[in-house]
Amino acid sequence: MIKELEEMLKELEEKKQNQEAFKIKRKQIIEEYKSKLTPYHRVQLARHEKRPKAKDFIENIVSEPMFFHGDKLFSDDRSIVGGVGYLGHVPITFIGTNKGKTLEENVEYNFGMPKPEGYRKALRLMKQAEKFNRPIITFIDTPGAYPGIDAEERGQGEAIAINILEMSRLEVPIISVFTGEGGSGGALALSVANKIIMMENSIFSILSPEGFATILWKDGTLYEKATEVMKLTAKDLYDYKIADRVIEEDISFSMKGFQENFARLKEEIIKELESLRKKSPARLVKERQNKYRKIGGGY
Amino acid sequence: MIKELEEMLKELEEKKQNQEAFKIKRKQIIEEYKSKLTPYHRVQLARHEKRPKAKDFIENIVSEPMFFHGDKLFSDDRSIVGGVGYLGHVPITFIGTNKGKTLEENVEYNFGMPKPEGYRKALRLMKQAEKFNRPIITFIDTPGAYPGIDAEERGQGEAIAINILEMSRLEVPIISVFTGEGGSGGALALSVANKIIMMENSIFSILSPEGFATILWKDGTLYEKATEVMKLTAKDLYDYKIADRVIEEDISFSMKGFQENFARLKEEIIKELESLRKKSPARLVKERQNKYRKIGGGY
Amino acid sequence: MEENIRDGRPIISIIKKLRRFKKDFKRMNAPEGLFERCNGCGDLVPKNKIGERFYTCPECDYHFNISSGDRMNMLLDEYKVINRTYKFINPIDFPGYKAKYKENRKKSGLREGILTVEGYLNGIKLVAVALDNRFFMGSMGSYIGEEITRAFEYAGKRDLPILIFSTSGGARMQEGIFSLMQMAKTSIAVERYGETKNLYISCMTNPTTGGVTASFASLGDIMLAEPGALIGFAGARVIKETIKGELPEDFQRAEFLKEKGFLDEIVHRKDMKEYIYKLLKLHGYRSCKG
């Protein structure tokens, strides 16, 4: 699907004569292509192996990042990266779920699926941020929490629940950015935020479309159908007022396109951060808690 | 050694005629015996398999005890017992290190040597106590923290350090009772308290006498000599102002003797608790921290 | 997750089977409806005996699923239902949700999978909530999320302890992201209630899984469970697929969770009332009735 667009753009480049006309034509092609994207396509884009991963987002948006390790309890879960750096001139703590671009990387990062120690590592870093009054930015790209024996043994459910509760009362600004796949409780456990920003082709869903189809229709192969009814695109989430901002994406899968996306996102985060940093700790907590209090409350 | 005393008392009982005279004579024998106890004897008494264990102390001093389990992180360490109950009419949280009286029990309780999850379980229960404004009573009888691969892997040193720090700032009264062996950092991790009460024949030491002899003289069999120089008896600790109270013990190893010891201890705890409960949270923390600030500060 | 319902344990020896066969033969010829098959030991056991024992098996202590109403009747001296401002909402316009909903209501006789009451336990006033897995397997959608949130708010405002009996297949798929958000909403309700320093006792019953395990149900000041209850986040099927292997026999059972450090205690249903009563008293709640 992406291939198709890539070929169109390549063809265009070969025929290019005048820079301005090329730019306009290129934009036109991309826009047209975008208009045809179904939720299913967006899921594919969100999961695309060439799409920048959370760590790419961090390294392109956060200056001078220093990565810290470990939960101080059991292990250093490689599926979670976190540390400190600057956003503009503001010191921040960042957390990201780590997907790989190759099979090897993915094995190392457990395909971006954290275990309880990953959530506890994130929480440790967030509490450190609170102590030093640093805003927290989380970058979400995860199929969900790891479903395995060891993860269950060490309290996957409990770890997610505690993260949600603790994030809700942190006295610093929290911004969550959905960069790719935002799956299930595993994504929620890192995104209880004052502001939720979604990349145009990121998703946020109750479960993977495959899992959804399996549970409801006892047939995982119906996942394309699932994407059509799940309402999991950034636009859906924005319409439901769960996402606060959607960042337009250049989807040409070129370095230039990625850089533009990073720049747009960075600008938006800095803007949001500026307004959040003016608020008192008590107000930050109250607003964050109220944001979730309202969701699904029409009874 | 205890056998000797037991035989003397048995003999006395067989010859007994007049109740009052018997009582006096019995007391005399015990006192005389006590006066001959060396630190080495006291170590043996502290470790004696027939001596009541922390759980016996808890069950005889705390009314309606309910035992809770687990650290909510990794495991339920059986070498630590903890829960809630009443002291007089005051709801309290109790924590104890659990030694067994038989080999089987000792294997189950890991000979009273906690792993990191044990210290974290204790800390969890202590924080629960703080939330509900319950005083904390700890009962210490441990050779020390477990020296094993798994314990090191899960951060034995870190777990002890965190417990010390966190206990020092809990905003409720803390009383620690040394019932038997108080070994090393593993005992300290549960005894950062406002008041330290030691049973007359309990000990509190930097390390087991065996370990001490091994380190200093490269010969663990010199442990008797070690007991002579380590200053580890309740009386030593009281003289150093580390222990605040020493509870006199009947050392006849009879049920009646044990009951008397429990009663004396209970009375003392209730008295201390009464005065601690009158203090503000801030004062409790300050006094507890200052107690340790002074130790070894003559420079 | 809804599929995550797995009852009983599969290993029964041949001798046991034969013995049961004999007993069954007799009992199957008894008047209809007097016996029920136990999911624990597989025996046919007299219904009246089960009832007497708080719906647990006289042979093996298996805890049968009970309704939210039975739960309240078992525990409370008296109670009134609260939080009943109810209407049907289909937040993501999910095809067929309304029909499925009607079907569940008809089948279960319930309006939703939750019952919230204010009542008395041995005279101590409290708020009690029970999920009910006869309705959409107790899955948490917006309605349940809202009702639980309100229950915490109600209890917090009145300085009452709160007691929640969970049983759930997880999040309600048909409400999509809105169901997921109830995990945040209810967990934050626990946080706010916690600020009032009142006591929240959470008891997990068979089965409690998915989004309910990963939110309010895991956040009790005291964490209890009924014996044998299946408790977990991920479903057994998903885990088996992921690890491509079998699961240990007691995997995700209450006893397993206690050993792993996530439960304060496992309490038999017959002792539940007394156990909770002791906890309430210890936390300073007093009987306010004659």
Add this chain to the structure above:
Amino acid sequence: MEENIRDGRPIISIIKKLRRFKKDFKRMNAPEGLFERCNGCGDLVPKNKIGERFYTCPECDYHFNISSGDRMNMLLDEYKVINRTYKFINPIDFPGYKAKYKENRKKSGLREGILTVEGYLNGIKLVAVALDNRFFMGSMGSYIGEEITRAFEYAGKRDLPILIFSTSGGARMQEGIFSLMQMAKTSIAVERYGETKNLYISCMTNPTTGGVTASFASLGDIMLAEPGALIGFAGARVIKETIKGELPEDFQRAEFLKEKGFLDEIVHRKDMKEYIYKLLKLHGYRSCKG
């Protein structure tokens, strides 16, 4: 515990040994004192090269033990020694302690196993502490406990960051219970300092064990270590006796600890100054010198 000193790793292949033998032969015939045996790879390496590389091996990056003074010189632009109100105390009247003490002072040229300074790192003012294992193996007695406590108090009062480089055999046996109590005293000093919201960076160096690991050294806001450093609570010998078996090769090494989640980062000595500088800046500390 003092005995817990274990240097280097034993497994060296025969080929490596042969190659080393050749090199050694040449170097042993060189002018005396120009080469030093590396505990990491076993090579004889030129002393001046080691010095240039912050006392690390040019062949294998093994980090040699360095003195507290060298540590400060390596990191700081300038500094003054603080907390030097010193006298000898034998708190439990331990036989022979005084003589042993004198011997240690003579051998090491130090007054105690700790150096505390106020200084500047790239212009940023801070308090820095280094333990020194040439004196009683860096074991913590009352003096060290008191000095560390005062260092935290000094830094807290002046809103300065604090930096501690630990190396220790554990608690000082000769001071008995008083040494043990320094674990509480120093940990409480960390707690009080933490209330000022200033930054405490703890760096564990080879070896850090026993009571130091189980107190202030594990309580840094940021936990660092040097490569290959032995870090643990219980001594290797005790553990071997307890489990009656061998220990894994990388057991209690910094790399092992990082994998197990107890270190934020392992930092090569040559990068240490820059790494700490970045941390200080990020935490809002600014250069106060031209």
